[in-house]
Amino acid sequence: MKPVFERVALIGIGLIGSSLAHVIRKKKLAAEITGYARSEATRAKAVEIGLVDRVFPSAAEAVAGADLVILCSPVGTYGALAKEIASALKPGAILTDVGSVKGAVVRDVLPHVPAGVHFIPGHPIAGTEQSGPEAGFAELFINRWCIVTPLADSDPTAVERLTEFWRGCGSNVETMTPEHHDLVLAITSHLPHLIAYNIVSTAADLEEVTSSEVIKYSAGGFRDFTRIAASDPTMWRDVFLNNKDAVLEMLGRFSEDLSVLQRAIRWGDGETLFNLFSRSRQIRRGIIAAGQDTAAPDFGRSAAKLQ
């Protein structure tokens, strides 16, 4: 089978970039992979473990001649990177990204994109709480959604090629506008991460209950929050700074709803609590029915054996 692209350039080689490298190799989605990473240690590691064929200390050199360029660094870096690579982009190339926000990416990148280059933002909804070039694995995108957000004047053929690429990585691809993407992700991803970071921080500040107790008894629920609160701080700082309006809107709703629960607890209103808790079960059932999780207890954590 002919590769989808001749040369792919990965700009940033962290969890997502290195996972892309693995799957591109494994599925032969491109004949050649070039890479750029800001730090020398990452560049050396990327070559050492064979993620890329050639690595460059400048993004402009890495994109030269590539027919697919994927921005895989934190979204806060995209504007400067776009400016730097603009004149080196090959005419007819597709420029995309993997950022968790899309409106701000269009705002920062689009002004630099030369005519003849197809800029089509994207977002694979896949990740773990690990980061760095050694965190990647080829299966990361399997059965995960990838949202592609074409612009009003995007070339349909280029959109189709990018879609084909993500399908090759194992993703299910959906398209929507950048604005709608940012609303959807604000509630399904950004707010949950913010809440998780916050509760971990609240727990860390307690004096009556020690940190070691919080850690020791975390299996009661807290543990699930800490997992997503261990995600990359730079990436998430950039997400919140770049999806401000949607996140603040969702946060406002969340806080209003929480006040209702708080009042129900204070006044012993068991009916309000019960009704709200019952409704939440339905949503969970929908997620399992949609195949986005397993109903197995404890996420199938290691099946412990009795001695």
Place this chain on the structure above:
Amino acid sequence: MKPVFERVALIGIGLIGSSLAHVIRKKKLAAEITGYARSEATRAKAVEIGLVDRVFPSAAEAVAGADLVILCSPVGTYGALAKEIASALKPGAILTDVGSVKGAVVRDVLPHVPAGVHFIPGHPIAGTEQSGPEAGFAELFINRWCIVTPLADSDPTAVERLTEFWRGCGSNVETMTPEHHDLVLAITSHLPHLIAYNIVSTAADLEEVTSSEVIKYSAGGFRDFTRIAASDPTMWRDVFLNNKDAVLEMLGRFSEDLSVLQRAIRWGDGETLFNLFSRSRQIRRGIIAAGQDTAAPDFGRSAAKLQ
């Protein structure tokens, strides 16, 4: 090996009660198991799948002659149950429970406990989001903490027997006062559940983003919240009504902290966000180091294979 107890009575046969039945059988922790469940369907199921040797439609009958009685129903039912079984309890028996709050259990149960019966509250920190008599499995308590909260005048020998029982179930046992237990659990379990229920509810109310979109893209973080928000509504209503002060205290701190994050997002204060997010990683590392979770990406969710 001689069983720890001759006869154990399980009052309530849901997730915890049925898991106890399984492990008691498997590890021969008692010679006989009697059971009580409020609903006839649960009683029939408990006999059908062999959870108990004998099942009774009244709690008083179930506890007669038992040397260990374990309350396994929602904590809101304990007061009435204690009153009902009081005169049927065997002198020298140990009366314990598995409730997620301890102060309120002492308040509701202790007044009914006759002299000569050892009332020692307990709380196995183990569970899944499943409920009912078919949800149980023998391995539920393995390597999970069980907090035993003896009263000031509890008999040390009885405490030791109960501790031995939980160790037999696979648990690691820790003792503390009921009051301290309620503070520790408020932050490690009760607040996380409340927050999870709340965010699922907020998501369900959105009109700009549909429920099906929330479900479809839940892998971005939301999914982890829905799991714990699928827990038993009756149990959790009772937890919040019965650990009101500690939960309201933690909720107050959580909301204060969230306001700081909200303000940082509104004013574009990336440094505050970054510092707070970085600190959260340390807590997560502590949890992994303490063996309360695995560092494997995605909790070791099914290892997908490339086609």
